Amino acid sequence: METSLSPRSLGQPGFLSDLRAFGAVLLREWRIFMRYPSWMIALFIWPLIFPMMYILTGRALSGPDGSGLEVFTQVTGATDFIGYIVIGTTVWMWQNIVLWDVGFSLRNEQMRGTLESNWLSPTWRFSYLLGHTGPQIISMLMFIGITALEFGLLFGVKLNGSVWMILLVMLAAIPAIYGLGFAFASLVITVKEANAFVFLIRGLVMIFCGITFPISLLPGWMQSFAMWLPPTYLIHGMRAAAFSNAGVTELLPDLIPLALFGVLWLILGYSAFLLMERRARRTGAIGQY
Amino acid sequence: MSDFAIEANQLVKKFPARPGTSNPSPLHPSPGGRGDGGEGDSEGSRKLKRRHWPFGRREPKAMFTAVNGVDLQIQRGEIFGLLGPNGAGKSTTIRMLCTLLEPTSGTARVNGFDIVKQANDVRRSLGTLLAGERSIYWKLSGRENLEYFAALYHIPQPIAKNRVEELIERMELKDRANELVEKYSTGMRQRVAVAKALLARPPILLLDEPTLGLDPQAARRLRELIAELKQEGHTILLTTHYMEEADLLSDRIGIIDSGKVIALDTPEGLKHRIEQKEVIRLEVTGWHDEIADKLKSISGIENLISRQEGEADLWEVNMQAHNSRAAIPRIVEHISGNGTRLVNMNIVKPSLEDVFIHLTGKALRD
Numbered sequence: 167m168e169t170s171l172s173p174r175s176l177g178q179p180g181f182l183s184d185l186r187a188f189g190a191v192l193l194r195e196w197r198i199f200m201r202y203p204s205w206m207i208a209l210f211i212w213p214l215i216f217p218m219m220y221i222l223t224g225r226a227l228s229g230p231d232g233s234g235l236e237v238f239t240q241v242t243g244a245t246d247f248i249g250y251i252v253i254g255t256t257v258w259m260w261q262n263i264v265l266w267d268v269g270f271s272l273r274n275e276q277m278r279g280t281l282e283s284n285w286l287s288p289t290w291r292f293s294y295l296l297g298h299t300g301p302q303i304i305s306m307l308m309f310i311g312i313t314a315l316e317f318g319l320l321f322g323v324k325l326n327g328s329v330w331m332i333l334l335v336m337l338a339a340i341p342a343i344y345g346l347g348f349a350f351a352s353l354v355i356t357v358k359e360a361n362a363f364v365f366l367i368r369g370l371v372m373i374f375c376g377i378t379f380p381i382s383l384l385p386g387w388m389q390s391f392a393m394w395l396p397p398t399y400l401i402h403g404m405r406a407a408a409f410s411n412a413g414v415t416e417l418l419p420d421l422i423p424l425a426l427f428g429v430l431w432l433i434l435g436y437s438a439f440l441l442m443e444r445r446a447r448r449t450g451a452i453g454q455y
Numbered sequence: 456m457s458d459f460a461i462e463a464n465q466l467v468k469k470f471p472a473r474p475g476t477s478n479p480s481p482l483h484p485s486p487g488g489r490g491d492g493g494e495g496d497s498e499g500s501r502k503l504k505r506r507h508w509p510f511g512r513r514e515p516k517a518m519f520t521a522v523n524g525v526d527l528q529i530q531r532g533e534i535f536g537l538l539g540p541n542g543a544g545k546s547t548t549i550r551m552l553c554t555l556l557e558p559t560s561g562t563a564r565v566n567g568f569d570i571v572k573q574a575n576d577v578r579r580s581l582g583t584l585l586a587g588e589r590s591i592y593w594k595l596s597g598r599e600n601l602e603y604f605a606a607l608y609h610i611p612q613p614i615a616k617n618r619v620e621e622l623i624e625r626m627e628l629k630d631r632a633n634e635l636v637e638k639y640s641t642g643m644r645q646r647v648a649v650a651k652a653l654l655a656r657p658p659i660l661l662l663d664e665p666t667l668g669l670d671p672q673a674a675r676r677l678r679e680l681i682a683e684l685k686q687e688g689h690t691i692l693l694t695t696h697y698m699e700e701a702d703l704l705s706d707r708i709g710i711i712d713s714g715k716v717i718a719l720d721t722p723e724g725l726k727h728r729i730e731q732k733e734v735i736r737l738e739v740t741g742w743h744d745e746i747a748d749k750l751k752s753i754s755g756i757e758n759l760i761s762r763q764e765g766e767a768d769l770w771e772v773n774m775q776a777h778n779s780r781a782a783i784p785r786i787v788e789h790i791s792g793n794g795t796r797l798v799n800m801n802i803v804k805p806s807l808e809d810v811f812i813h814l815t816g817k818a819l820r821d
Contacts, residue, residue: 279589
């Protein structure tokens with residue numbers, strides 16, 4: 167039968183087309199993010215609430231004259247215990263938010279019903295997951311900036327180092343933190359519910375990575391385990407950059423493991439995604455909710 | 456290039472069965488009730504075969520056969536209707552053809568491309584409407600949705616811009632194209648979803664229940680659009696619960712039940728199969744199962760289907776008869792009394808739905 171329609175679609179495959187599709191995913195995420203204004207409230211309140219719990223506990227334990235803080239300084243080397251705690255809790259919140267946001271991004275699309283319609287297009291499918299990270303990273307940078315501003319204004323926390331060095335450490339940590347998020351997103355599509363895993367991972371970060379104390383206080387086996395968790399290096403590196411004026415050389419012991427973990431977690435995250443994609447084609451998991 | 460737009464040979468799809476469930480299909484129905492709730496199977500494989508495996512070796516997984524050897528050859532430019540009751544295997548078949556699912560065995564080609572080995576080429580050839588209004592983003596505007604999907608389908612930007620405007624115009628969305636989709640009516644959302652399927656000007660369209668949930672006017676407009684798309688040369692694979700829709704639009708219809716295509720013909724050809732039969736349609740109040748059993752026992756009566764009409768106690772009962780004149784006095788005799796009242800009775804020409812009932816023993820909307 168003759169048809170007036172071309173047997174090929176308008177679409178033109180290629181790297182640039184995939185790149186433009188990735189840009190479209192980023193733009194879509196950004197637009198949707200901006201259309202839920204409640205995030206503004208979280209952005210201003212959460213940076214204060216969570217660290218306050220530890221800061222007030224620290225104040226209570228330091229005694230009426232604050233003399234206990236000297237012991238804290240001796241143990242940690244930090245003169246500003248509030249800044250010390252804020253960096254630890256901010257990293258914990260970063261990892262936590264990535265697990266919820268990136269980790270559940272595909273699942274949320276699946277429940278909305280849009281995952282299948284994305285999956286039906288000829289675009290490189292990993293870009294759907296990558297696209298979620300763009301607005302997430304921007305919102306996290308805003309979160310960290312507002313944290314610094316609030317604690318600077320309200321508690322007098324002052325940086326004694328370079329903002330660029332802090333950003334460098336954060337940049338080095340991004341692949342590891344988001345690689346775990348990618349692996350997690352693939353797991354969530356497969357098992358549908360993974361709250362228990364989020365609680366486990368953030369619990370591990372809370373206990374092992376020294377968010378409010380130096381890991382030297384931990385028993386030996388716990389310290390060894392902590393060395394396998396990227397947030398340990400991120401927290402240590404950020405503290406050194408923020409309060410000890412550490413330069414690139416001093417930060418290398420944190421930057422190198424972070425980069426290595428980044429490569430490892432990106433590979434694991436991508437592999438988990440490919441496995442999930444393959445499994446979904448066999449089981450129909452993409453359309454299930 | 457293959458002669459056929461879609462060609463499937465002995466497509467089979469098996470899923471691991473879920474233990475302890477009566478609905479082992481992994482394809483859940485959507486909240487709106489669309490899609491296949493539990494995919495069907497043939498007699499033999501319907502029973503979940505879980506053999507006992509001695510000496511500690513892992514028991515082989517029980518499998519559920521959702522599609523059991525489907526053969527299809529859909530011509531370029533035709534509208535092919537795929538009909539089947541819930542759980543017949545329609546959605547699984549469509550999901551295999553659009554590369555969301557990999558077949559367990561068998562092969563299929565879409566626009567000449569293998570659905571497993573050339574999945575991306577298949578996706579480029581297809582426009583799909585699978586989850587209707589849920590397939591688009593409600594927090595984006597109609598225009599933003601179309602621009603987004605145009606990028607996903609790799610349509611070059613200048614072409615995409617024109618195409619989006621053209622489709623907005625065609626779908627009569629111009630006045631509200633910049634409003635968020637969440638403010639649209641169901642019909643408007645469905646039109647955005649159809650526009651999304653048409654963005655890349657794909658030669659083949661898969662439309663899964665395109666008019667489900669639409670008001671009659673919106674459904675009529677969409678049916679007109681489907682007919683126009685055929686005129687433009689699109690091949691359309693359509694699944695629907697609405698017999699009249701399939702009858703009206705389809706060049707050919709495949710009836711699928713228990714994972715197999717049990718009949719495939721033009722709508723007229725299918726109706727011709729039961730032309731020698733008559734359909735007796737009753738409207739009764741106070742209907743109950745005992746009467747159904749009595750009517751089924753009348754010689755020459757078969758395929759009796761009853762369904763309640765709306766909220767009131769009014770039932771429509773359809774049955775097929777070889778000789779309605781002989782059967783009617785006995786039908787009236789059985790229905791009278793016991794609180795049951797005959798409200799209306801007609802003898803009608805067999806419709807496509809009667810063919811369906813004849814072939815599957817169940818109504819499409821069961």
